[in-house]
Amino acid sequence: MLKRTRNCGQLRLEDSGLKVVLAGWVNSYRDHGNLVFIDLRDREGLTQIVFNPETQPEVHKIARTIRCEWVIAIEGIVEPRSEGMENPKLGTGAIEVAVEKLEILNKAKTPPFELDNADKTAEETRLAYRYIDLRRPVMQKKLKVRHKVTMLARDYFDKLGFWEIETPMLGKSTPEGARDFLVPSRLVPNTFYALPQSPQLFKQILMVSDIEKYFQIVRCFRDEDPRADRQAEFTQIDVEMSFVEPDDIITIHETLVAKIWKEILVVDVKLPMRRMTYQEAMRDYGIDRPDLRFDMKLKDISDIAKQTAFKVFTSAIEKGGIVKGLCAPAGEKYSRSDIEKTLTNFVMDYGAKGLAWAKVKAEDGKLSLLGGSAKFFSPEQAKQLLERFNAKADDLLLFVADQEAAANKALAPLRCKLGRELKLYEEGRFEFLWVVDFPLFEWNEDEKRYDSLHHPFTAPIDEDLAKLETDPAHIRSKAYDIVLNGSEIGGGSIRIHNMKTQQKVFDLLNISRKQAQERFGFFLNALEYGAPPHGGIALGLDRMVMILTGTENIRDVIAFPKTQRGQCLLTEAPSEVDLKQLNELNLRVQKHSQIIDEIPGEKQQ
RNA sequence: GGGGCCGUAGCUCAAUUGGUUAGAGCGUCGGACUGUCGAUCCGAAGGUUGAGGGUUCGAGCCCCUUCGGCCUCGCCA
Numbered sequence: 086m087l088k089r090t091r092n093c094g095q096l097r098l099e100d101s102g103l104k105v106v107l108a109g110w111v112n113s114y115r116d117h118g119n120l121v122f123i124d125l126r127d128r129e130g131l132t133q134i135v136f137n138p139e140t141q142p143e144v145h146k147i148a149r150t151i152r153c154e155w156v157i158a159i160e161g162i163v164e165p166r167s168e169g170m171e172n173p174k175l176g177t178g179a180i181e182v183a184v185e186k187l188e189i190l191n192k193a194k195t196p197p198f199e200l201d202n203a204d205k206t207a208e209e210t211r212l213a214y215r216y217i218d219l220r221r222p223v224m225q226k227k228l229k230v231r232h233k234v235t236m237l238a239r240d241y242f243d244k245l246g247f248w249e250i251e252t253p254m255l256g257k258s259t260p261e262g263a264r265d266f267l268v269p270s271r272l273v274p275n276t277f278y279a280l281p282q283s284p285q286l287f288k289q290i291l292m293v294s295d296i297e298k299y300f301q302i303v304r305c306f307r308d309e310d311p312r313a314d315r316q317a318e319f320t321q322i323d324v325e326m327s328f329v330e331p332d333d334i335i336t337i338h339e340t341l342v343a344k345i346w347k348e349i350l351v352v353d354v355k356l357p358m359r360r361m362t363y364q365e366a367m368r369d370y371g372i373d374r375p376d377l378r379f380d381m382k383l384k385d386i387s388d389i390a391k392q393t394a395f396k397v398f399t400s401a402i403e404k405g406g407i408v409k410g411l412c413a414p415a416g417e418k419y420s421r422s423d424i425e426k427t428l429t430n431f432v433m434d435y436g437a438k439g440l441a442w443a444k445v446k447a448e449d450g451k452l453s454l455l456g457g458s459a460k461f462f463s464p465e466q467a468k469q470l471l472e473r474f475n476a477k478a479d480d481l482l483l484f485v486a487d488q489e490a491a492a493n494k495a496l497a498p499l500r501c502k503l504g505r506e507l508k509l510y511e512e513g514r515f516e517f518l519w520v521v522d523f524p525l526f527e528w529n530e531d532e533k534r535y536d537s538l539h540h541p542f543t544a545p546i547d548e549d550l551a552k553l554e555t556d557p558a559h560i561r562s563k564a565y566d567i568v569l570n571g572s573e574i575g576g577g578s579i580r581i582h583n584m585k586t587q588q589k590v591f592d593l594l595n596i597s598r599k600q601a602q603e604r605f606g607f608f609l610n611a612l613e614y615g616a617p618p619h620g621g622i623a624l625g626l627d628r629m630v631m632i633l634t635g636t637e638n639i640r641d642v643i644a645f646p647k648t649q650r651g652q653c654l655l656t657e658a659p660s661e662v663d664l665k666q667l668n669e670l671n672l673r674v675q676k677h678s679q680i681i682d683e684i685p686g687e688k689q690q
Numbered sequence: 691g692g693g694g695c696c697g698u699a700g701c702u703c704a705a706u707u708g709g710u711u712a713g714a715g716c717g718u719c720g721g722a723c724u725g726u727c728g729a730u731c732c733g734a735a736g737g738u739u740g741a742g743g744g745u746u747c748g749a750g751c752c753c754c755u756u757c758g759g760c761c762u763c764g765c766c767a
C-alpha cells in the first residue's frame with residue numbers, strides 16, 4: 086500500500102516539485118476524455134490530482150473507472166497550476182498533483198445522498214447513513230470543536246490540580262428527578278441498576294474522601310422526551326471542589342468558559358460575568374435564564390390595570406393574579422390578525438388564557454394607545470402605561486393577565502420570539518450571565534409539599550438557615566446557573582455537608598427517614614464521617630458546542646444521536662432481544678406474558 | 691399523553707376540482723470531449739406515491755387505521 090506522506094489540505098506553492106503520497110476519498114471527478122481531474126478529500130481538505138494520458142497512460146486508464154467516494158491513494162509530483170488555473174476556493178488551489186502511481190484502496194457504492202446537498206437532505210436519511218454524513222466538512226468541524234472544548238477543559242482542570250475520576254454507569258435508581266434508564270441485574274434476580282442522571286452523589290462522596298478537586302467529562306442519561314436541544318443521553322463537564330464558596334466555583338468556571346470562547350471563536354468574554362438574582366430575572370424577564378442580547382423587559386402593570394374597566398384585568402387581579410406585559414419596539418408591523426391569531430395562539434400554548442394588546446401611535450407629537458384593549462384605558466392610565474414602558478411611536482404593548490407564575494411562563498417565550506422576529510439583536514453576540522440566589526424550594530400544590538428547585542443536596546444561604554423551621558418558601562440557596570443567550574449552559578451549588586441540615590431538607594421534601602435511608606442511606610452515612618464543605622457545577626457540553634458551532638440542533642453536535650423516539654437509525658437500537666437473554670435476566674416482557682395468559686396450560690418456554 | 695408540520699425516482703421537489711402513460715433538476719449508467727474545478731454536450735435507465743383498508747366509474751390528491759421523521763406542550767430534581 087502506498088503510505089501517505091501529506092494530507093489533502095496541506096500542499097502549497099512552495100511544495101512544488103515534491104514527490105508526495107496522498108490518500109483519501111474521491112470528492113469529485115472530471116473526465117475530459119483526455120485529462121482526468123479528481124478532487125481528493127480527507128478531513129483536512131481537498132487537493133486536485135491530475136491524470137495525464139500522455140505521461141501515464143496505464144494509470145490514466147484506471148483513473149477513468151474511478152467514481153465518487155472511492156478510497157484511493159496516489160503518488161505524484163506537486164506542480165504549480167498554470168496562470169489562471171488556480172482555484173481560490175481551495176487552500177491547496179495553487180497546486181495540483183500530477184499522478185504517477187494510483188492505488189484503489191476501496192470501491193464505494195453510490196452514496197444515498199450527495200455530500201454537497203446533505204444540508205437539504207432529510208435528517209432521517211443522514212442519520213441512517215451517519216458515516217457518510219460525518220464525512221462532510223461542516224459536520225467534521227462540529228466534532229472537532231467538541232473535541233477541542235473537552236481538551237481545553239481537561240487541560241484547564243489538570244493545571245489547576247483537578248483529577249478526572251470516573252464514576253459508575255451502573256448505579257442505584259432514585260425515584261426523584263427524571264425517569265431512570267434501567268438495566269436489569271443478572272446476578273441479583275429481580276433487581277435493576279439505573280444509568281446515572283448525573284454523578285451527583287458520587288462526586289460529593291469523593292469530596293468526603295478528600296479528593297478535593299474532581300472533574301469528569303461524563304455521559305448522563307434521562308429517560309424523558311427529547312427536544313431540539315435535548316437528548317436522552319448527553320454529556321456534562323462535571324466538577325466538584327472542597328472548601329469553597331459560590332464565588333470560587335463561579336470564578337473558575339467563567340474563566341474556563343471565557344478561555345473556550347477565546348480559543349474557539351476568538352471572542353473576548355468580559356470577566357467577571359454579569360450576575361443577577363433569580364428574583365430579578367423572574368421579575369424582568371419572567372424566566373430564570375434570560376436572554377440578555379436585547380432589553381425589552383417585562384413590567385408589572387397590575388397597579389394601573391386594576392383601575393381600568395377591563396374585566397379581564399380586574400378579575401385576574403381580584404383572584405390574586407397580576408397583569409404583566411412588554412413593549413415590543415416597532416411592533417406595529419404585527420397586524421391585528423398576527424396578534425390575535427399567531428401571537429395569541431403562541432402564548433396560549435404556554436397556558437395563557439389570552440393576550441391583550443394595544444399599539445402606540447403618535448398624533449401631533451403626542452403618544453396614545455390604539456386598537457385592542459386601548460379603549461379600556463383612560464388617557465391618564467394610558468399615559469402611565471406609556472411611561473412605564475418608555476414606549477415610542479409604533480411600539481406594540483402586549484399583556485397577559487394571570488397568576489404571576491402563569492403570566493411569566495407565557496411572556497418569557499413571547500419575549501424571545503419577538504426579540505428574534507423583530508431582530509432586536511445581531512447574530513454572533515454572546516451575553517453571559519450568572520443567575521444566583523435561587524429559592525431552595527418551590528411549593529408543589531398537587532403533592533402538598535415542597536420540591537427542590539435545584540436538587541435536595543443544595544445548601545441554603547447561611548442567613549436563611551433559620552427559615553428552615555419558619556419560612557421554607559423564602560429560603561435562598563447557594564445555587565448558581567450560567568446562562569448564555571437565554572440558554573442554561575451549566576448550573577451547580579454549594580452542597581449541604583451537615584447531616585442535620587440534610588435531614589431537615591428531606592423532611593420538608595416529605596421524604597421520610599425510612600425513605601431517605603433506603604434511597605440515600607449510603608450518602609447520609611458518608612456525610613457523618615467528616616464531610617468537608619463542598620460544592621460544584623456541571624456544564625452542558627452539548628449545549629455549549631451547539632452555541633459555539635451555531636446550530637439549533639443537538640443532533641448536529643453528537644456523532645451518533647438518537648431520534649425523538651430514542652431510536653438510533655444507524656444501528657436500529659433499541660431492539661428486541663433473544664428469549665435466552667431475557668431468561669438469564671429473569672425477565673419476561675409483556676408480549677410473552679400475554680401469550681402465556683392467552684394459552685393457559687401451554688408449556689412456558 | 692396532547693397539538694402542529696411532513697412522507698411522490700437514490701436526493702430535492704412538481705403534478706389544475708379526484709381524471710390520459712406520475713414529471714423536472716441533481717445523482718446514476720453509457721457515449722463524446724485538450725486544463726477542468728458544482729466541467730460541458732448527447733443519450734438511457736430509474737416509481738408498490740411510507741404501509742394497510744375504505745369511498746368512487748376513476749385516488750398521489752378525499753376518509754379511516756398504521757409506521758416513520760421533525761417542531762412543540764406536558765415531562766426534563
